Amino acid sequence: xxxxxxxxxxxxxxxxxxxxxxxxxxxxxxxxxxxxxxxxxxxxxxxxxxxxxxxxxxxxxxxxxxxxxxxxxxxxxxxxxxxxxxxxxxxxxxxxxxxxxxxxxxxxxxxxxxxxxxxxxxxxxxxxxxxxxxxxxxxxxxxxxxxxxxxxxxxxxxxxxxxxxxxxxxxxxxxxxxxxxxxxxxxxxxxxxxxxxxxxxxxxxxxxxxxxxxxxxxxxxxxxxxxxxxxxxxxxxxxxxxxxxxxxxxxxxxxxxxxxxxxxxxxxxxxxxxxxxxxxxxxxxxxxxxxxxxxxxxxxxxxxxxxxxxxxxxxxxxxxxxxxxxxxxxxxxxxxxxxxxxxxxxxxxxxxxxxxxxxxxxxxxxxxxxxxxxxxxxxxxxxxxxxxxxxxxxxxxxxxxxxxxxxxxxxxxxxxxxxxxxxxxxxxxxxxxxxxxxxxxxxxxxxxxxxxxxxxxxxxxxxxxxxxxxxxxxxxxxxxxxxxxxxxxxxxxxxxxxxxxxxxxxxxxxxxxxxxxxxxxxxxxxxxxxxxxxxxxxxxxxxxxxxxxxxxxxxxxxxxxxxxxxxxxxxxxxxxxxxxx
Amino acid sequence: xxxxxxxxxxxxxxxxxxxxxxxxxxxxxxxxxxxxxxxxxxxxxxxxxxxxxxxxxxxxxxxxxxxxxxxxxxxxxxxxxxxxxxxxxxxxxxxxxxxxxxxxxxxxxxxxxxxxxxxxxxxxxxxxxxxxxxxxxxxxxxxxxxxxxxxxxxxxxxxxxxxxxxxxxxxxxxxxxxxxxxxxxxxxxxxxxxxxxxxxxxxxxxxxxxxxxxxxxxxxxxxxxxxxxxxxxxxxxxxxxxxxxxxxxxxxxxxxxxxxxxxxxxxxxxxxxxxxxxxxxxxxxxxxx
Numbered sequence: 001x002x003x004x005x006x007x008x009x010x011x012x013x014x015x016x017x018x019x020x021x022x023x024x025x026x027x028x029x030x031x032x033x034x035x036x037x038x039x040x041x042x043x044x045x046x047x048x049x050x051x052x053x054x055x056x057x058x059x060x061x062x063x064x065x066x067x068x069x070x071x072x073x074x075x076x077x078x079x080x081x082x083x084x085x086x087x088x089x090x091x092x093x094x095x096x097x098x099x100x101x102x103x104x105x106x107x108x109x110x111x112x113x114x115x116x117x118x119x120x121x122x123x124x125x126x127x128x129x130x131x132x133x134x135x136x137x138x139x140x141x142x143x144x145x146x147x148x149x150x151x152x153x154x155x156x157x158x159x160x161x162x163x164x165x166x167x168x169x170x171x172x173x174x175x176x177x178x179x180x181x182x183x184x185x186x187x188x189x190x191x192x193x194x195x196x197x198x199x200x201x202x203x204x205x206x207x208x209x210x211x212x213x214x215x216x217x218x219x220x221x222x223x224x225x226x227x228x229x230x231x232x233x234x235x236x237x238x239x240x241x242x243x244x245x246x247x248x249x250x251x252x253x254x255x256x257x258x259x260x261x262x263x264x265x266x267x268x269x270x271x272x273x274x275x276x277x278x279x280x281x282x283x284x285x286x287x288x289x290x291x292x293x294x295x296x297x298x299x300x301x302x303x304x305x306x307x308x309x310x311x312x313x314x315x316x317x318x319x320x321x322x323x324x325x326x327x328x329x330x331x332x333x334x335x336x337x338x339x340x341x342x343x344x345x346x347x348x349x350x351x352x353x354x355x356x357x358x359x360x361x362x363x364x365x366x367x368x369x370x371x372x373x374x375x376x377x378x379x380x381x382x383x384x385x386x387x388x389x390x391x392x393x394x395x396x397x398x399x400x401x402x403x404x405x406x407x408x409x410x411x412x413x414x415x416x417x418x419x420x421x422x423x424x425x426x427x428x429x430x431x432x433x434x435x436x437x438x439x440x441x442x443x444x445x446x447x448x449x450x451x452x453x454x455x456x457x458x459x460x461x462x463x464x465x466x467x468x469x470x471x472x473x474x475x476x477x478x479x480x481x482x483x484x485x486x487x488x489x490x491x492x493x494x495x496x497x498x499x500x501x502x503x504x505x506x507x508x509x510x511x512x513x514x515x516x517x518x519x520x521x522x523x524x525x526x527x528x529x530x531x532x533x534x535x536x537x538x539x540x541x542x543x544x545x546x547x548x549x550x551x552x553x554x555x556x557x558x559x560x561x562x563x564x565x566x567x568x569x570x571x572x573x574x575x576x577x578x579x580x581x
Numbered sequence: 582x583x584x585x586x587x588x589x590x591x592x593x594x595x596x597x598x599x600x601x602x603x604x605x606x607x608x609x610x611x612x613x614x615x616x617x618x619x620x621x622x623x624x625x626x627x628x629x630x631x632x633x634x635x636x637x638x639x640x641x642x643x644x645x646x647x648x649x650x651x652x653x654x655x656x657x658x659x660x661x662x663x664x665x666x667x668x669x670x671x672x673x674x675x676x677x678x679x680x681x682x683x684x685x686x687x688x689x690x691x692x693x694x695x696x697x698x699x700x701x702x703x704x705x706x707x708x709x710x711x712x713x714x715x716x717x718x719x720x721x722x723x724x725x726x727x728x729x730x731x732x733x734x735x736x737x738x739x740x741x742x743x744x745x746x747x748x749x750x751x752x753x754x755x756x757x758x759x760x761x762x763x764x765x766x767x768x769x770x771x772x773x774x775x776x777x778x779x780x781x782x783x784x785x786x787x788x789x790x791x792x793x794x795x796x797x798x799x800x801x802x803x804x805x806x807x808x809x810x811x812x813x814x815x816x817x818x819x820x821x822x823x824x825x826x827x828x829x830x831x832x833x834x835x836x837x838x839x840x841x842x843x844x845x846x847x848x849x850x851x852x853x854x855x856x857x858x859x860x861x862x863x864x865x866x867x868x869x870x
Contacts, residue, residue: 140776140779142779143772143775143781147781149768153675153768157681
């Protein structure tokens with residue numbers, strides 16, 4: 001929008017500047033053309049006028065001489081008042097003029113008897129020299145003067161005719177060139193005018209388009225001159241500020257809003273001073289109490305001469321955005337409060353459940369020990385008194401108590417996992433696995449189990465809980481491969497991504513049906529009969545809970561008779577970012 | 582008396598009065614136009630003002646008092662009047678300027694007794710000839726060069742001959758004269774006469790009627806005229822008016838007048854007054870077209 005506005009302002013400024021520059025250029029070019037032509041004409045005419053003046057001088061001198069000679073001829077020598085020295089001087093002057101004319105005509109002239117002018121003039125000068133003297137001339141001198149004069153006159157007239165012809169030809173040529181120049185200038189001016197008309201029309205169209213663009217801009221936009229009179233305004237502006245649908249071009253903003261606050265006028269003045277003033281969000285309380293939020297910017301626009309010509313105000317009503325933001329904040333706060341409440345309730349319930357579980361487990365253990373203890377006493381003290389069936393019943397009671405004790409231990413273990421405070425650190429699971437498996441090997445040295453361990457498998461977590469996790473997994477693997485001839489228990493590292501570390505424990509034991517995979521990690525859920533593979537069904541539930549407490553996860557893959565693989569993943573602590581230079 | 586317009590007249594009477602008033606207005610307008618135009622309109626196509634060029638050479642054209650007179654000017658006045666041209670402007674020029682002035686339209690007709698020559702006829706148009714004259718030589722009574730009537734100018738030696746510039750005599754002598762003849766071109770006959778009187782030239786070659794007029798003038802007792810024969814001298818000259826070739830209508834109208842005037846009693850009387858022998862007329866009549 002700002003770029004479009006700048007272009008608009010530039011074109012608008014150009015529209016004002018362009019005609020002045022263009023018309024001046026046109027006038028200067030045309031004036032130079034005409035002046036050059038006129039100067040050329042004046043120069044040529046000056047030469048011709050001077051030549052004509054020379055001929056006029058010749059005519060005058062000829063007239064004087066002719067008059068004097070006529071007096072001599074008619075009145076005789078004694079009656080003549082003719083000043084022959086003056087007559088000779090006039091002839092000599094005329095000869096000088098003729099020579100000058102010949103030079104200016106730039107071609108040799110000849111006398112009536114085809115002799116070169118230079119020769120004739122030289123001869124005449126000699127004759128004139130002998131004609132000087134005091135008093136009126138003699139008849140012969142008068143005749144000679146008259147003959148010279150006649151030759152002179154003939155030459156002068158011929159030269160005059162040539163000059164006239166030359167002047168006429170020059171004038172005709174110059175008039176033609178002048179006409180061509182004038183016509184060319186007129187055509188040139190017409191062409192320039194046409195180009196200017198096209199440029200004007202284009203500019204006007206561009207201005208109309210830009211005004212249309214501003215008018216229909218989907219934002220409140222207005223352009224002002226230095227008197228804060230409107231140069232352009234968008235419809236949105238007029239609508240937002242209640243200016244109606246009529247044109248506001250030319251009207252003063254302060255007249256339309258007489259009670260405009262002083263701070264706003266100060267902002268305008270800063271804009272006139274060349275400063276860009278803006279506010280991302282500004283709160284306005286209308287007289288009727290309605291609150292409006294605006295994002296606005298006051299931008300000075302610069303004329304081609306570099307001076308600020310006015311300001312452009314862009315304003316956007318962001319009230320709805322602000323209201324939406326407030327609603328979101330309010331909902332977030334509500335949600336946070338609810339979460340906190342629910343968390344507190346959940347924590348209290350969990351604590352209560354854990355406390356209950358612990359109490360139940362702990363309290364059950366005492367009567368169970370009593371049952372087990374007294375059962376053993378009966379077996380030892382009164383076993384001989386009982387028949388075989390009684391002994392079998394007693395044996396079953398003792399087995400049940402033992403199994404129940406195991407259950408209680410497992411439940412206590414499970415509840416303990418939730419109470420333990422995690423102390424995360426890198427833990428290599430391989431040594432822990434080796435210790436655990438060594439115990440099994442020592443306990444059942446007859447079994448042939450191939451154990452595959454990686455060099456290391458490090459995860460981040462609490463070492464006590466990770467030991468429990470690993471023992472459960474390896475115990476299961478040892479247990480479910482008890483019937484496998486070539487048992488293999490393998491622990492390995494799996495690629496879990498840059499932010500997680502994980503591994504697996506795989507065996508080739510009894511395996512399981514994947515249809516029941518979801519039940520594996522639920523407490524007391526067992527996929528094999530107690531007689532087949534004894535257990536409480538809490539081990540994998542404990543594994544799952546340890547993984548969840550660490551933010552990790554476990555999952556199982558298996559096939560009946562083909563073994564099972566239990567995968568585990570734990571989050572890896574995020575390293576501290578390296579500070580940039 | 583009440584104005585005519587408000588007099589109560591019968592319709593026929595008012596109609597007649599209106600017609601009379603209209604007719605009177607037209608007559609007055611015509612009269613004014615005629616007055617402005619002179620007394621009689623010039624023929625259609627002819628100028629209302631005639632500029633006549635002349636060179637001083639008695640008896641063809643010369644100035645007497647403040648008026649131009651001579652054989653050619655007097656006939657020109659009559660011809661112009663006959664053609665309805667009453668505004669005449671006389672322009673005096675040297676003889677060799679006359680044709681250029683005519684061609685440059687500084688004058689409309691030349692009345693200077695100019696002879697008809699083939700060279701001139703290529704540039705201008707001549708009227709019917711008014712005179713036919715023989716050439717002659719003007720010499721001092723003492724005749725120091727020993728010239729005689731009928732001298733063959735193609736055979737003479739060491740002779741300075743004054744000729745009027747642009748004249749037939751000058752053209753002939755330049756073309757046919759003896760190589761021993763030195764020509765002194767003078768602007769007019771007066772200078773030629775002075776040249777002979779002063780000794781600047783041995784003789785002046787010109788038409789005999791001009792030379793006779795010179796002898797009759799002041800100081801003419803010192804001079805004599807030698808008439809030349811057609812062989813060995815410039816041919817007999819036929820003086821005529823000169824027009825531009827494009828002014829056909831003016832020339833034809835002029836000729837029409839000359840046809841009726843030449844040889845008339847008034848013409849003969851004019852020549853007698855100017856000292857021109859009637860043989861010049863007879864010669865003209867025999868060569869007239």
